[in-house]
Amino acid sequence: MNQTTVTYREAIKAGLAEALRSDDRVFIMGEDVGRYGGTYAVTMGFLEEFGEARIRDTPLSESGFVGAGIGAAMGGMRPIVEVMTVNFCLLALDQIVNTAATMRHMSGGNFSVPLVIRMATGAGRQLAAQHSHSLEGWLAHIPGIKILTPATVTDGYGMLGAALADPDPVLIFEHVMLYNHKERYDSPEDWQRPVDIEKAAIRREGGDVSLITYGGCLWKALDAAEQLSQEGIQAEVIDLRVLRPLDTRTILDSVVKTNRAVIVEEAWRSGSLSAEIGMQIAERAFYDLDAPIQRVCGAEVPIPYPKHLEDAAVPQVPQILAAVREVMGRHV
Amino acid sequence: MFEVTMPSLGADMEEGTLIDWLVEVGDSVEKGEAIAEVDTQKSALEIEAWSAGIVRKLLVEPGETVAVGTPIALFSAEDEAAEELPAEQPASTATATASVQADEPPAPEPTVSQTADADAAPTIQTQSQPTGKPGRARVSPAARKLAGERGIDLTGLKGSGPGGAITLADVEQAGEPRASDTPSEMRQAIAATMSRANRDIPHYYLGTQISLQHATIWLESTNATLPMAQRIVMPTLLIKAVALALEKFPEMNGFYVDDGFRQGSGIHVGVAVSLRTGGLVAPAIHDANRLSLERLNQALTDLVARSRGGGLKRAEFADPTITITNLGDQGVDTVFGVIYPPQVALVSFGNIAVRPLVQDGELRALPCVYAGLSADHRVTDGRRGAMFLNKIKSLLQKPEKLARIP
Numbered sequence: 001m002n003q004t005t006v007t008y009r010e011a012i013k014a015g016l017a018e019a020l021r022s023d024d025r026v027f028i029m030g031e032d033v034g035r036y037g038g039t040y041a042v043t044m045g046f047l048e049e050f051g052e053a054r055i056r057d058t059p060l061s062e063s064g065f066v067g068a069g070i071g072a073a074m075g076g077m078r079p080i081v082e083v084m085t086v087n088f089c090l091l092a093l094d095q096i097v098n099t100a101a102t103m104r105h106m107s108g109g110n111f112s113v114p115l116v117i118r119m120a121t122g123a124g125r126q127l128a129a130q131h132s133h134s135l136e137g138w139l140a141h142i143p144g145i146k147i148l149t150p151a152t153v154t155d156g157y158g159m160l161g162a163a164l165a166d167p168d169p170v171l172i173f174e175h176v177m178l179y180n181h182k183e184r185y186d187s188p189e190d191w192q193r194p195v196d197i198e199k200a201a202i203r204r205e206g207g208d209v210s211l212i213t214y215g216g217c218l219w220k221a222l223d224a225a226e227q228l229s230q231e232g233i234q235a236e237v238i239d240l241r242v243l244r245p246l247d248t249r250t251i252l253d254s255v256v257k258t259n260r261a262v263i264v265e266e267a268w269r270s271g272s273l274s275a276e277i278g279m280q281i282a283e284r285a286f287y288d289l290d291a292p293i294q295r296v297c298g299a300e301v302p303i304p305y306p307k308h309l310e311d312a313a314v315p316q317v318p319q320i321l322a323a324v325r326e327v328m329g330r331h332v
Numbered sequence: 333m334f335e336v337t338m339p340s341l342g343a344d345m346e347e348g349t350l351i352d353w354l355v356e357v358g359d360s361v362e363k364g365e366a367i368a369e370v371d372t373q374k375s376a377l378e379i380e381a382w383s384a385g386i387v388r389k390l391l392v393e394p395g396e397t398v399a400v401g402t403p404i405a406l407f408s409a410e411d412e413a414a415e416e417l418p419a420e421q422p423a424s425t426a427t428a429t430a431s432v433q434a435d436e437p438p439a440p441e442p443t444v445s446q447t448a449d450a451d452a453a454p455t456i457q458t459q460s461q462p463t464g465k466p467g468r469a470r471v472s473p474a475a476r477k478l479a480g481e482r483g484i485d486l487t488g489l490k491g492s493g494p495g496g497a498i499t500l501a502d503v504e505q506a507g508e509p510r511a512s513d514t515p516s517e518m519r520q521a522i523a524a525t526m527s528r529a530n531r532d533i534p535h536y537y538l539g540t541q542i543s544l545q546h547a548t549i550w551l552e553s554t555n556a557t558l559p560m561a562q563r564i565v566m567p568t569l570l571i572k573a574v575a576l577a578l579e580k581f582p583e584m585n586g587f588y589v590d591d592g593f594r595q596g597s598g599i600h601v602g603v604a605v606s607l608r609t610g611g612l613v614a615p616a617i618h619d620a621n622r623l624s625l626e627r628l629n630q631a632l633t634d635l636v637a638r639s640r641g642g643g644l645k646r647a648e649f650a651d652p653t654i655t656i657t658n659l660g661d662q663g664v665d666t667v668f669g670v671i672y673p674p675q676v677a678l679v680s681f682g683n684i685a686v687r688p689l690v691q692d693g694e695l696r697a698l699p700c701v702y703a704g705l706s707a708d709h710r711v712t713d714g715r716r717g718a719m720f721l722n723k724i725k726s727l728l729q730k731p732e733k734l735a736r737i738p
């Protein structure tokens with residue numbers, strides 16, 4: 001069987017194209033999505049295929065075009081709004097937090113906001129501190145929105161369809177280092193399939209320690225798990241996939257099985273999603289813990305520009321290995 | 333600079349008395365060299381240095397008794413400067429870590445990962461941890477829970493987890509029978525356990541005579557229908573009666589740990605079996621209340637055979653929730669047993685003999701047995717104990733009920 005290589009970028013692009021073809025209400029708007037083809041070349045060629053009415057370049061005005069997206073969604077359309085990076089979505093926080101997330105509640109259930117917002121997140125491309133942060137954990141604090149973090153080709157393709165079908169606002173975070181991530185498949189049907197946006201996924205099974213992570217860190221965790229298996233440590237790798245609502249059942253079941261947890265995320269440690277996960281474990285699986293919970297998080301600094309400092313500021317495989325050895329009581 | 337702590341020189345050792353130092357400040361010590369003589373509860377033993385170094389400070393005076401894990405001396409590595417001698421430390425309190433290994437590297441300082449190269453030595457962001465209450469052993473929550481369920485004493489266990497914490501694996505290992513148990517080691521272990529039991533447990537003792545007339549008749553008629561190999565013996569009925577009575581008296585079934593009673597997770601009856609080489613073991617028949625008489629009978633025969641021939645499983649040793657001892661075959665009438673800690677009760681039976689008994693105002697000669705209860709007064713009072721014994725008695729008057737399939 002001839003296998004073909006699919007990138008994460010191609011998967012997201014295929015998901016968007018499928019949505020545009022199958023539903024007239026769907027349109028894309030954002031900075032550089034049309035003529036430029038998208039900052040990460042995800043919408044390359046879309047303007048030609050779908051035309052200006054459905055692929056709309058916007059001014060540099062995040063609050064304005066996210067607000068327009070909310071209005072369009074309430075008016076019956078299915079907008080996909082692209083914000084270039086999570087750092088820029090801060091300009092639209094009022095629209096996201098005060099309007100999109102609250103509309104169903106404020107209108108007594110009369111209005112919903114079936115809006116999808118995509119944005120890039122994370123470090124690794126030397127884009128410096130104003131383009132490289134990981135703020136999805138912040139947004140996962142907000143009731144009324146769903147937070148998705150596809151990390152695989154299948155999720156890159158399939159999560160969009162599930163997000164569009166959802167009656168409430170859904171934010172999709174794509175890690176910048178994943179766009180060139182490749183997977184091999186026998187046929188398109190193997191990755192172009194529907195997925196849920198409810199459950200975390202166990203990407204590798206193991207009985208010794210639960211490695212809980214998402215997004216760009218997933219592949220580092222899987223690399224670490226592979227190396228650990230050489231040392232006789234079987235790590236179970238959990239891809240959270242959905243940061244809100246969090247699938248705590250899968251997390252707790254795994255920790256009850258392994259008795260140890262290491263949480264890996266690129267965001268800063270203090271007040272982070274990893275803090276929430278750690279606390280859920282402490283509250284609900286305390287008597288199953290055989291070692292203190294460990295976290296591998298980003299350094300508490302603005303992401304540096306120089307390559308070597310940028311790499312040092314976010315979790316890497318050696319830190320994951322060290323944290324796992326620590327909870328296993330293996331002192332090197 | 334590193335600490336040398338009072339080591340645990342036996343599973344039941346909680347503290348040691350320093351008899352004499354064999355080294356002085358300034359001495360250079362080789363790994364394995366004897367540095368002090370210590371009196372444990374069992375005998376005088378020498379402590380060896382776990383790694384080489386120079387003696388910088390002796391923290392405990394001869395004659396002083398300290399808990400296991402208490403720092404007793406400070407050593408420095410050969411090439412380490414001497415001036416970092418820390419300020420006075422109280423020697424008489426145990427540190428939170430039950431056993432600080434002398435050769436353990438110092439705890440990592442909190443660092444922020446700033447490696448220039450991702451392949452360089454990994455640094456993890458370690459946050460400083462509170463030292464914990466003095467005297468409280470560092471035990472993982474899961475390990476503490478398992479130890480409670482199995483009634484395993486954590487004192488003196490050596491931890492293999494992060495920071496020397498006692499982990500699940502350590503507790504599981506502690507429950508395992510040691511293959512090297514020799515009669516003298518077993519004698520020592522029994523001595524330590526029974527001394528602890530009589531020292532720590534305020535026993536109370538109750539006894540009653542039970543008529544086994546109905547039980548004897550019922551057994552004879554039942555056994556008449558069974559092939560020889562499957563015939564039910566009287567001890568099986570006695571065990572079943574105790575197990576069913578425990579369903580109504582859960583406070584007799586469990587452990588006294590961490591200053592409180594913890595109910596056993598099932599009714600696992602430990603059966604005291606004396607060994608021909610001397611000594612005894614008390615492995616468990618699990619969920620004895622839920623076994624049919626046939627299966628209980630098989631389990632008992634099997635357990636006695638394996639106790640004497642080897643081949644007991646770890647869990648059988650680890651988790652009996654009560655012990656039954658039966659010295660009837662040795663011809664004694666009554667037994668006042670010692671509770672096996674941390675269990676809270678022991679039921680004993682003497683020999684079954686035809687004795688005079690007044691029933692309905694008439695003197696009759698009936699098969700009888702004396703049942704005894706030794707119970708932990710911290711957990712129950714005599715009234716409950718008496719009701720428990722009477723429950724056993726009444727169950728034995730209706731042997732057909734003991735045969736009910738659960």
